[in-house]
Amino acid sequence: MIMQYGRINYYILIIIAATVLAFPLFNSNEYIISVMNFMGINIMIVLGLNLLMGYAGQISLGHAGFFGMGAYISGILTAKYSINPWIALIIAVLLTSILALTVAHPTLRLKGYYLAMATLGFGMILSIIFVQLDELTGGASGLVGIPYLSIFGFNLSTSLRMYYLIWVTLFVLTVLSINLVESKIGRALRAIHTGEVAAMVLGVETHKLKIKVFILSAIFASLAGSYYAHFVNFISPSSFDFHYSILFITMVILGGMGSIWGSYFGGSLLSILPEVLHSIEDYNIIIYGFLLIIIMFFLPKGVIPTLSEYISNMPERKGSIIGKLISTYMYPQKGK
Amino acid sequence: MFEIILQAILSGITVGSIYGLIGLGFNIIYNASYIINFAQGEFVMLGGMIAATTFNVFKINPIYTLIISTTIVTLIGALIERMAIQPVRHADVSVLVIITIGASIFIRGISMLIWGKDPYILPPFTSSEPIIIKNAAINPQSLWIIGTTIVVVIFLQFFFKKTITGKAMRAVADNKKAASLMGIKIERILLISFGFSGALGSIAGIIITPITLTTYDIGIIFGLKGFSAAILGGIGNSFGALIGGLLLGILECLAAALVSSGYKDAVAFLILLLVLFIKPSGILGKGLIEKV
Numbered sequence: 001m002i003m004q005y006g007r008i009n010y011y012i013l014i015i016i017a018a019t020v021l022a023f024p025l026f027n028s029n030e031y032i033i034s035v036m037n038f039m040g041i042n043i044m045i046v047l048g049l050n051l052l053m054g055y056a057g058q059i060s061l062g063h064a065g066f067f068g069m070g071a072y073i074s075g076i077l078t079a080k081y082s083i084n085p086w087i088a089l090i091i092a093v094l095l096t097s098i099l100a101l102t103v104a105h106p107t108l109r110l111k112g113y114y115l116a117m118a119t120l121g122f123g124m125i126l127s128i129i130f131v132q133l134d135e136l137t138g139g140a141s142g143l144v145g146i147p148y149l150s151i152f153g154f155n156l157s158t159s160l161r162m163y164y165l166i167w168v169t170l171f172v173l174t175v176l177s178i179n180l181v182e183s184k185i186g187r188a189l190r191a192i193h194t195g196e197v198a199a200m201v202l203g204v205e206t207h208k209l210k211i212k213v214f215i216l217s218a219i220f221a222s223l224a225g226s227y228y229a230h231f232v233n234f235i236s237p238s239s240f241d242f243h244y245s246i247l248f249i250t251m252v253i254l255g256g257m258g259s260i261w262g263s264y265f266g267g268s269l270l271s272i273l274p275e276v277l278h279s280i281e282d283y284n285i286i287i288y289g290f291l292l293i294i295i296m297f298f299l300p301k302g303v304i305p306t307l308s309e310y311i312s313n314m315p316e317r318k319g320s321i322i323g324k325l326i327s328t329y330m331y332p333q334k335g336k
Numbered sequence: 337m338f339e340i341i342l343q344a345i346l347s348g349i350t351v352g353s354i355y356g357l358i359g360l361g362f363n364i365i366y367n368a369s370y371i372i373n374f375a376q377g378e379f380v381m382l383g384g385m386i387a388a389t390t391f392n393v394f395k396i397n398p399i400y401t402l403i404i405s406t407t408i409v410t411l412i413g414a415l416i417e418r419m420a421i422q423p424v425r426h427a428d429v430s431v432l433v434i435i436t437i438g439a440s441i442f443i444r445g446i447s448m449l450i451w452g453k454d455p456y457i458l459p460p461f462t463s464s465e466p467i468i469i470k471n472a473a474i475n476p477q478s479l480w481i482i483g484t485t486i487v488v489v490i491f492l493q494f495f496f497k498k499t500i501t502g503k504a505m506r507a508v509a510d511n512k513k514a515a516s517l518m519g520i521k522i523e524r525i526l527l528i529s530f531g532f533s534g535a536l537g538s539i540a541g542i543i544i545t546p547i548t549l550t551t552y553d554i555g556i557i558f559g560l561k562g563f564s565a566a567i568l569g570g571i572g573n574s575f576g577a578l579i580g581g582l583l584l585g586i587l588e589c590l591a592a593a594l595v596s597s598g599y600k601d602a603v604a605f606l607i608l609l610l611v612l613f614i615k616p617s618g619i620l621g622k623g624l625i626e627k628v
Contacts, residue, residue: 059430061437106613112429113372117563118612121605124560128605132598242556246441253434283449289442293420296427296435 009178012261017171024160033159035275037231040166041224043267046251047170047177047260048220053249054258055181056213057193058108059116061245062123066218068130068240069096070225072143075235076136079145086149089226093219100218104211123245130237142236149230162231169227173220177260180216189213193258243285250288253295256302265304342472344593345586350478350547352585353485354380357540358562359569359577360492361533366572367509368522368529369425371432375416375440377559378447379537382409384550385447387542388456398461398546406538412443413534417527425526440555447552458545481543488539489578501528509572537562557601564608570618580618 024033049063073092077083083091107118131140138144148157149165156162180186191199192206200206229235247270255266274284299306358380365373386405391398420439424431461480466473496502507515508525516522540558541550548554562577565584569576584604591603611619 053430057430059433107609110612110616113433114612114616116374116430116433117372117560117567118609121560121564121608124557125602125605125609128599128602132596132602243441246437249434249437283445285441286445286449289438289440289445292434292438293442296431296438297423300427300431 009182009260010175013171013174013178016264017167020167021164024163028160030159033163035272037159037162037166039268039271040163040170041228041231042248042251042271043264044166044170044173044224044227045221045248046255046263046267047173048217049248050252050255050257050260050263051177051180051189052213052217053252054256054262055186055189055193056210057196058210058214059119059249060214060217061116061120061242061249062126063119063217063221063248064240064242064244065123065126066096066100066221067225067228067244068126068235068237069099070222071229071235071240072130072137072225073222074226075143075146075229078147078230079143080136085147085226085230089223092226093222096218096222097215100215101211104214108207108210108214120242120245123242127237127241130240137237140237142234144234146229146233146235148233149227156230159231162227166227166231169223173223174260181260185209190258246285246288250292253302254291256305259302259304259308262302262304266302339471340593341590342470344589346472346474346478348586348589349582350475350481350585351544351589352565352582353481353578354540354544354558354581355561355565355584356578356581357485357488357536358558359565359581360488360574361536361540362563362566363572363574363577364505364529364536365526365533366566367574368505368526369421371421371425371436372563372571373530373533374433374436374559375443375555376533376537376562377555377557378440378443379409379413379534379555380541380544380558380562381447381550381552381555382412382443383538383541384458384545384554385451385456385541385552386538388458388545388550389451391458398458398542401458402539402542405542406535409538409541410531410535413537414527414531416534417530421526421530422523425523440559444552444555451552453552455549455551456545457549458542460546461543475547477543477546481547484539484543485578488536489575492574505529560608561601561604564604564611567608567611567616568619573618576618583619 020036023036045063045067049060052058052060070089070092073095074085074088077088077091078085103122107115107122110118130137134140148155149162150156151165154161156165181189188199188204188209191202191204192209196206225240228239251266251270252263253266254269255262255264270288273287277284277287295302301309358376361376361379362372365371365376383405386408387398387401390396390401390404416439420435421432424435427435460475460477462476464476466475467479468474496506504515504520505525505528507518507520508522512522515525540562561584562581565581566577568580568583569578570580584607587607588600588604592600595603
């Protein structure tokens with residue numbers, strides 16, 4: 001719980017941001033930078049999905065669909081109709097929000113298994129559309145010729161330039177998320193997660209709130225999709241299929257539901273893992289499947305919340321120096 | 337035009353029987369535990385794959401592969417229950433969703449490791465010469481599918497009505513607490529239901545393989561459609577799943593014939609969403625058909 005309150009989130013963000021933004025000064029290897037770009041894109045989606053799963057307690061097995069919508073709308077508008085990429089990106093976000101709103105209204109009335117199946121079916125429909133609408137999307141073979149983004153005439157044509165755009169955007173979204181979860185809305189969301197009926201009785205408009213968070217998470221995913229399309233310049237339906245929805249869920253679960261830094265942790269670890277384990281590239285899904293089961297068995301809260309609980313309990317452990325330091329500097333309110 | 341519709345209905349009944357069988361599997365587990373098993377579709381894939389492999393190795397009549405691979409998949413179903421479900425049986429719904437999804441993609445990954453990404457084939461059980469009825473061709477394998485489904489349904493009917501275990505399963509579906517007070521071991525019922533559901537999935541997978549082939553990744557589509565069948569018929573309503581499956585199959589094949597074959601699956605999922613939004617208790621509602 002500690003991770004969710006106080007200024008500590010901002011300190012952590014500053015440390016992460018400084019490290020990430022300074023990183024290319026020490027290592028600007030093209031390959032590593034592009035892996036970092038994919039990582040940033042993944043974390044962006046996971047951050048939104050985690051707001052939905054961890055705070056509003058609603059599962060979505062179709063988020064790769066929103067990711068794909070962002071990518072395809074941006075891709076089609078810029079590659080086929082030569083529309084300004086930024087305008088295309090805004091159109092993508094708008095259309096995705098409208099779709100999310102339409103779907104969210106009936107879907108979020110469902111619970112548990114029904115909600116999971118409905119979002120799964122919805123994601124499948126979108127990925128079928130990506131393949132079938134081939135005059136626009138290029139079908140199974142993909143859409144080529146998506147231009148680079150540019151800022152005031154400055155072309156973001158290298159991985160490094162995209163790197164700054166992706167990560168700075170991610171940090172802005174992170175500040176937004178931190179503010180959201182620490183606000184009244186965040187508390188209301190947590191209330192929905194712990195007990196929806198109780199929250200409703202206390203005057204939280206649970207249904208409306210869930211819809212809002214669903215749309216917000218769809219916007220994060222759409223934005224990530226647009227960046228992805230302009231970064232890779234080529235998109236194909238296989239990048240947005242069911243497996244990616246599962247990948248995003250695995251990232252949320254691994255890092256920890258309801259933990260912003262958990263999203264960072266899960267997102268980065270599972271973005272790097274396939275790169276490190278090159279030889280088993282095709283068999284990633286075995287690892288994801290295994291991870292999902294194992295985490296649910298042994299670390300149901302996910303890595304970061306478990307870790308932070310451990311640390312915040314440290315002061316109570318017998319007189320350890322680290323514990324004292326933590327209690328003095330990090331949680332002064334606890335000492336009183 | 338008439339021929340096209342007739343043909344679509346015939347193919348619809350064929351695939352619809354498959355969806356119905358898978359839907360029955362969903363219901364059996366649901367009735368024993370209120371769990372929806374997202375790995376259900378993988379049983380279908382495993383059934384087809386193991387049958388194709390045993391056929392290639394032993395060169396026996398495909399009908400015999402039915403026995404071998406159904407036995408294996410039944411055991412796999414039971415194994416999943418013991419290893420992945422039993423330890424967290426009382427956990428939150430979202431935990432169970434994630435665990436069964438984890439199990440499902442784990443099985444898929446292992447299958448890809450064993451069988452690769454190429455499609456596998458199983459020859460038709462008997463002749464492959466289509467039978468022509470009034471300008472519509474019917475594949476003899478379709479008759480096998482419909483016949484097998486009828487046999488399975490009759491067997492299930494017998495099992496649930498006449499055997500002690502079947503009656504115990506119905507008692508658990510009806511009222512878990514009362515059933516356990518009567519000395520029925522719910523854990524054992526859950527194990528049996530996973531085995532049963534594995535067997536049903538496997539049979540569905542084997543009988544459809546001669547028509548559609550099988551690959552490591554067909555599980556998700558079949559699972560989702562089987563679930564749609566169960567939802568259409570009303571979840572927990574076993575024979576409703578069969579009707580739901582037939583309806584889904586026919587609608588899907590009509591849409592493929594009249595609109596576009598590429599959107600066939602999308603139509604099925606759209607129906608799923610509509611039913612979930614409008615009447616989640618299923619078109620047959622509750623209590624219309626005896627709950628098994």
